[in-house]
Amino acid sequence: MDYGSSLHGLLRAEAGLAWTAYVEHAFVRGLEDGTLPRASFLHYLQQDYVYLIHYTRAWALAAAKSTDIDEMREFAGAALALIDGEMQLHIETCEAVGISKVALAATREEPENLAYTRFVMDAGQRGDLLELLAALIPCALGYGEIGARLMAATEGKRENRPYKDWIETYGGEDYQGFAQSAASRFQQVAERTLGTDFKASPRWQRVSDTFTTACRLETAFWSMGLRGEMHPDFCV
Amino acid sequence: MDYGSSLHGLLRAEAGLAWTAYVEHAFVRGLEDGTLPRASFLHYLQQDYVYLIHYTRAWALAAAKSTDIDEMREFAGAALALIDGEMQLHIETCEAVGISKVALAATREEPENLAYTRFVMDAGQRGDLLELLAALIPCALGYGEIGARLMAATEGKRENRPYKDWIETYGGEDYQGFAQSAASRFQQVAERTLGTDFKASPRWQRVSDTFTTACRLETAFWSMGLRGEMHPDFCV
Amino acid sequence: MDYGSSLHGLLRAEAGLAWTAYVEHAFVRGLEDGTLPRASFLHYLQQDYVYLIHYTRAWALAAAKSTDIDEMREFAGAALALIDGEMQLHIETCEAVGISKVALAATREEPENLAYTRFVMDAGQRGDLLELLAALIPCALGYGEIGARLMAATEGKRENRPYKDWIETYGGEDYQGFAQSAASRFQQVAERTLGTDFKASPRWQRVSDTFTTACRLETAFWSMGLRGEMHPDFCV
Amino acid sequence: MDYGSSLHGLLRAEAGLAWTAYVEHAFVRGLEDGTLPRASFLHYLQQDYVYLIHYTRAWALAAAKSTDIDEMREFAGAALALIDGEMQLHIETCEAVGISKVALAATREEPENLAYTRFVMDAGQRGDLLELLAALIPCALGYGEIGARLMAATEGKRENRPYKDWIETYGGEDYQGFAQSAASRFQQVAERTLGTDFKASPRWQRVSDTFTTACRLETAFWSMGLRGEMHPDFCV
Numbered sequence: 035m036d037y038g039s040s041l042h043g044l045l046r047a048e049a050g051l052a053w054t055a056y057v058e059h060a061f062v063r064g065l066e067d068g069t070l071p072r073a074s075f076l077h078y079l080q081q082d083y084v085y086l087i088h089y090t091r092a093w094a095l096a097a098a099k100s101t102d103i104d105e106m107r108e109f110a111g112a113a114l115a116l117i118d119g120e121m122q123l124h125i126e127t128c129e130a131v132g133i134s135k136v137a138l139a140a141t142r143e144e145p146e147n148l149a150y151t152r153f154v155m156d157a158g159q160r161g162d163l164l165e166l167l168a169a170l171i172p173c174a175l176g177y178g179e180i181g182a183r184l185m186a187a188t189e190g191k192r193e194n195r196p197y198k199d200w201i202e203t204y205g206g207e208d209y210q211g212f213a214q215s216a217a218s219r220f221q222q223v224a225e226r227t228l229g230t231d232f233k234a235s236p237r238w239q240r241v242s243d244t245f246t247t248a249c250r251l252e253t254a255f256w257s258m259g260l261r262g263e264m265h266p267d268f269c270v
Numbered sequence: 271m272d273y274g275s276s277l278h279g280l281l282r283a284e285a286g287l288a289w290t291a292y293v294e295h296a297f298v299r300g301l302e303d304g305t306l307p308r309a310s311f312l313h314y315l316q317q318d319y320v321y322l323i324h325y326t327r328a329w330a331l332a333a334a335k336s337t338d339i340d341e342m343r344e345f346a347g348a349a350l351a352l353i354d355g356e357m358q359l360h361i362e363t364c365e366a367v368g369i370s371k372v373a374l375a376a377t378r379e380e381p382e383n384l385a386y387t388r389f390v391m392d393a394g395q396r397g398d399l400l401e402l403l404a405a406l407i408p409c410a411l412g413y414g415e416i417g418a419r420l421m422a423a424t425e426g427k428r429e430n431r432p433y434k435d436w437i438e439t440y441g442g443e444d445y446q447g448f449a450q451s452a453a454s455r456f457q458q459v460a461e462r463t464l465g466t467d468f469k470a471s472p473r474w475q476r477v478s479d480t481f482t483t484a485c486r487l488e489t490a491f492w493s494m495g496l497r498g499e500m501h502p503d504f505c506v
Numbered sequence: 507m508d509y510g511s512s513l514h515g516l517l518r519a520e521a522g523l524a525w526t527a528y529v530e531h532a533f534v535r536g537l538e539d540g541t542l543p544r545a546s547f548l549h550y551l552q553q554d555y556v557y558l559i560h561y562t563r564a565w566a567l568a569a570a571k572s573t574d575i576d577e578m579r580e581f582a583g584a585a586l587a588l589i590d591g592e593m594q595l596h597i598e599t600c601e602a603v604g605i606s607k608v609a610l611a612a613t614r615e616e617p618e619n620l621a622y623t624r625f626v627m628d629a630g631q632r633g634d635l636l637e638l639l640a641a642l643i644p645c646a647l648g649y650g651e652i653g654a655r656l657m658a659a660t661e662g663k664r665e666n667r668p669y670k671d672w673i674e675t676y677g678g679e680d681y682q683g684f685a686q687s688a689a690s691r692f693q694q695v696a697e698r699t700l701g702t703d704f705k706a707s708p709r710w711q712r713v714s715d716t717f718t719t720a721c722r723l724e725t726a727f728w729s730m731g732l733r734g735e736m737h738p739d740f741c742v
Numbered sequence: 743m744d745y746g747s748s749l750h751g752l753l754r755a756e757a758g759l760a761w762t763a764y765v766e767h768a769f770v771r772g773l774e775d776g777t778l779p780r781a782s783f784l785h786y787l788q789q790d791y792v793y794l795i796h797y798t799r800a801w802a803l804a805a806a807k808s809t810d811i812d813e814m815r816e817f818a819g820a821a822l823a824l825i826d827g828e829m830q831l832h833i834e835t836c837e838a839v840g841i842s843k844v845a846l847a848a849t850r851e852e853p854e855n856l857a858y859t860r861f862v863m864d865a866g867q868r869g870d871l872l873e874l875l876a877a878l879i880p881c882a883l884g885y886g887e888i889g890a891r892l893m894a895a896t897e898g899k900r901e902n903r904p905y906k907d908w909i910e911t912y913g914g915e916d917y918q919g920f921a922q923s924a925a926s927r928f929q930q931v932a933e934r935t936l937g938t939d940f941k942a943s944p945r946w947q948r949v950s951d952t953f954t955t956a957c958r959l960e961t962a963f964w965s966m967g968l969r970g971e972m973h974p975d976f977c978v
Contacts, residue, residue, distance in 0.1 A: 051978040087337050091868075094346055097330035099632050101323050103353050103375070110330055110349040117343050139339070145962050148955075149853040152860030159867045160571050160799075162634040226708050236698050247856075253975040254853050267961040270759040287742040327632075335868050381621040381726050384719075388624030395631045396563075396807050398870040462944050472934050483620075489739040490617050503725040506523040559809050566805035566818055573795050575847070579825050582802055585818040589811050611811070 061256035078259030088151030150251035178213030181205035297492035314495030324387030382494035386487040414449030417441035533728035550731030560623030650685025653677035769964035786967030796859030886921025889913035
């Protein structure tokens with residue numbers, strides 16, 4: 035795929051290895067071939083549930099920072115879709131192994147989780163809508179890319195694999211549509227904020243830094259999942 | 271109806287004449303008996319369209335300030351319902367008299383409009399979720415009360431009245447359900463923030479002041495509608 | 507003075523009559539020649555005290571939205587200077603006519619006051635630092651311009667005039683320095699956000715609208731002062 | 743010292759080992775006896791410089807969330823004091839080893855740093871002033887406690903120790919005064935928000951969780967310092 039001319043294509047290129055490290059993390063390879071230890075997956079999934087609460091807050095914040103009703107509908111709709119779609123995977127998978135919805139919501143956040151979600155929220159509170167979207171978008175696009183890749187790679191052999199549901203959630207039509215439409219909206223907001231020659235804007239470096247930092251935070255989030263247990267300083 | 275023990279019953283009682291002045295404003299009587307000049311109604315409606323954009327932002331902000339997914343679903347849902355429900359009345363009514371959706375969105379805000387919407391947003395940004403809801407709720411409940419009252423009062427004689435659609439929007443099931451559920455949620459957030467003995471909380475006075483100020487801003491909004499034309503200082 | 511090439515020169519030009527209506531308001535002429543009724547002045551001054559509380563909040567918010575320590579020092583310093591400088595004029599003038607500091611802080615805000623301060627705060631919360639400064643700057647620059655003009659116009663004849671202190675506060679070195687340095691900082695933030703060809707930025711219209719709306723809100727604030735008494739809908 | 747009845751005494755008690763792990767971290771012991779590797783100290787100091795930028799933003803946010811001018815003066819004053827006091831230690835120490843002020847400001851933030859500062863900012867944006875202070879206060883009080891302890895422990899033998907300046911900054915009168923006055927203000931805000939029987943408030947658990955999470959984030963920050971090099975996922 036050639037992302038060259040699109041905003042996210044440019045940002046991906048600037049992120050360079052920070053993007054690759056994120057979308058090709060060992061955790062992701064383990065999801066693909068099913069070798070990821072169950073404990074790692076469950077640790078990740080519980081943290082990700084709380085992550086999604088804050089990620090939903092961030093989409094709601096996007097709606098609160100807009101005054102265009104089509105945009106607001108999309109952002110508020112994304113918030114609802116996260117709650118009623120994506121988070122259900124987490125609730126059901128966890129329930130199946132005896133972790134209740136209440137226990138999920140009470141999960142103690144790992145520092146890598148706090149770092150990522152609060153970075154996004156603060157980017158949004160401090161900056162404008164574009165800054166918020168630059169922090170939000172690596173999650174939507176990266177999971178979209180990973181989902182699509184794992185869907186294709188496991189075609190015809192998913193049935194007996196342990197992370198089938200995860201792959202089908204992010205590789206499925208709903209999520210792919212969400213990621214695509216988030217990318218279009220991001221492009222549109224950037225055009226009306228920076229103009230179409232993104233890299234000529236004096237804000238470009240900052241937008242790019244925000245995007246790249248979010249990629250690094252994604253990578254650290256996967257690593258936290260692989261660790262499979264709470265950061266020692268968070269156990270007391 | 272006896273609101274005595276409920277939070278909004280207490281707040282209404284404290285607001286006293288500020289509440290009455292709001293829900294029994296001459297503008298409202300004109301809606302009921304159809305004597306409200308069309309120019310006043312249209313001026314109000316255009317301003318109210320922009321009001322609703324910011325009111326929707328405020329519900330989205332409520333979702334961004336919560337971490338409870340049921341609450342977040344309700345708040346994000348309210349935002350969507352405002353866009354897809356209430357605002358359609360404005361769009362259709364205005365289109366029927368030749369005011370396009372684009373023109374509506376470009377409406378210059380009256381100072382009374384700015385005062386109200388930005389007061390709500392700032393209450394929400396400065397304070398916690400309870401403070402935001404205290405600023406948001408007089409609109410939901412007051413319009414609910416007015417809608418129900420006008421619905422009953424015009425029973426059997428609405429057909430030939432000019433403000434039938436307005437009355438049926440706010441007196442209708444959808445809006446009544448929204449107002450009721452907003453009141454319950456407000457009560458619930460207040461209980462977990464202040465405890466159940468609301469008036470014993472040191473925050474009570476402030477919550478009450480926020481509610482009362484919002485009532486006064488509603489009254490001034492109706493008066494702005496009656497004026498039927500832009501504030502002179504906003505014409506330049 | 508020729509502001510032509512500066513950011514505020516461009517914004518002033520775009521604001522056009524909205525700027526003139528603000529800096530040449532009847533209230534200002536009454537301050538200059540001393541014909542402004544005392545009741546109007548005191549009504550204005552009490553409202554302005556509460557205005558300044560929120561204006562100070564806005565400068566503090568600017569510091570919270572920055573990450574450049576020189577900028578943060580200037581913004582936090584402006585907040586302190588408002589509290590320890592400008593607001594003292596209000597406290598002392600009011601105390602002299604029997605309005606205590608406690609009474610001042612408890613002043614019920616007029617809708618024109620709410621409109622202005624909350625518009626500024628929300629512009630700052632919704633947008634980035636530039637958006638906040640665009641809403642903040644008309645007050646600093648307009649009062650600076652008025653102060654300098656009235657200072658010159660009343661040269662040698664201020665002693666027996668009733669609004670001498672007001673004129674000397676805003677026409678004095680401290681305030682003039684504050685206004686000038688706010689203008690430079692605004693220019694600098696705009697350059698790093700929009701580039702130096704301000705009007706070529708797709709954000710230009712919005713920045714200009716924010717500036718112009720703030721001018722109109724200033725005008726309405728003077729008119730509120732002239733009215734000399736509370737908006738009728740705010741008396742209940 | 744007996745903190746029993748004060749708000750921070752109660753919160754410290756609830757934090758339990760999370761407080762102890764923070765104030766008695768190996769990094770702190772290394773500061774005291776001078777055994778902390780220089781690389782660890784410098785890594786910490788550079789990160790802490792960026793930390794302080796955001797910590798200053800948080801105090802500015804506190805001023806923006808208040809409407810009491812004495813409180814606002816104190817919060818804006820704290821922001822200024824951090825810039826002109828504490829941060830100078832970092833600038834001078836780093837300059838002495840060839841790290842310029844510009845390089846300092848460009849420091850790539852560690853995930854542990856992002857986690858802490860953005861957690862504080864988001865607590866403040868999402869919640870009210872009390873919530874913000876609950877997130878802000880563990881840093882002020884913990885550094886105050888450590889500074890006083892190390893000052894006493896190194897009495898008469900600091901001269902030849904490598905971390906003399908650090909100890910004298912946090913153990914010195916200025917910082918001790920800042921910590922004490924922050925504690926009083928926190929207590930005061932809590933009393934007017936929760937009432938004086940803190941633990942009876944339904945908000946108590948949340949305030950306590952915020953405080954304890956900030957303590958854990960402090961501990962992880964020290965550990966990041968000890969690591970002495972960038973988190974591997976942040977090196978790409």
